[in-house]
Amino acid sequence: MGLDFSRRAADLHERMDEPDCDLPTLRRTYAQFATVNALVAGWRQVYLRELRPRLSPGRTMTLLDIGCGGGDVPLRLAHWARRDGLRLRVTAIDADERAVAYASPLAQPGVEFRQALSGDLVREGQRFDFVTSNHLLHHLTDPELVALLRDSERLCRVRVLHSDLARSPLAYRLFSVGARLFPGTFIHEDGLLSIRRSYTAAELAALVPPGWAVRPLFPFRYLLTYTGPNA
Structure with missing residues (x-):
């Protein structure tokens, strides 16, 4: 029987989220995220269109990356800004101490990794110019997403700027082939589960609060955006 892509498979759980998953395999997975995200996540275009025009060489802007995993996306954003002569200070958080332990030794000047939830920072009264995430939303239940x-x-x-996968059978089939290039990691198994757990752009648009916009991205992705009071 074929898989049903008409609805989210929100009851599935990814191996890397299990507290007792194999740690060496998890660390190899984090290490390969940089390659996977460079191929499919599209953050270079998001940086060029959404972030770089709003950054400044004379004033430091701040960015919070939520659910940073292996840390490659916030590190890449900081690197691009620095190379362009723009001032950006990045705080990258993850609820999983294993992710923070992996990413912290990779920190560059102006990039801090911290174990925390977004709610922790709200309670601390923190504010950032930009808030981003990559491949986070499909891990959440509908109430957690809201x-x-x-x-x-x-x-x-x-x-x-929240970027994530969009569920489709074609994305599933293509990823099933491509992800076999990463043996000894959770990327193949968990990536397929991630696609099945992901929202479509239409599902997300029906769920998000007023003020949010969903923009489809190529290939098989969307960007969920919100404009803050100081835009």
């Missing part, structure tokens, strides 16, 4: 978006609104001054 709570994250509310936190993002409170934390953001300028722009929120």
Whole structure:
């Protein structure tokens, strides 16, 4: 029987989220995220269109990356800004101490990794110019997603950019082939589960609070955006 892509498979759980998953395999997975995200996540275009025009060489802007995993996306954003002569200070958080332990030794000047939830930073009264995430939303239940978006609104001054996979059978088939290039990791198994757990752009648009916009991205992705009060 074929898989059903008409609805989210929200009851599935990814191996790397299990507290007792194999740690060496998890660390190899984090290490390969940089390659996977460079191929499919599209953050270079998001940086060029959404972030770089709003950054400045004379004033330091701040960015919060939520659910940073292996840390490659916030490190890459900081690197691009620095190379362009723009001032950006990045805080990258993850709820999983294993992710923070992996990413912290990779930190560059102006990039801090911290174990925390978005709600922790809201309670601390923190604010950031930008709030981002990559491949986070499909891990959440619908109520958790709405709570994250509310936190993002409170934390953001300028722009929120949540990027994730869009569920489709074609994406599943293509990833099933391509992900076999990463043996000894959770990427193949968990990536397929991630696609089945992901929202479509239409599902997300029906769920998000007012003020949020969903923009489809190529290939098989969307960007969920919110404009803050200081945009």
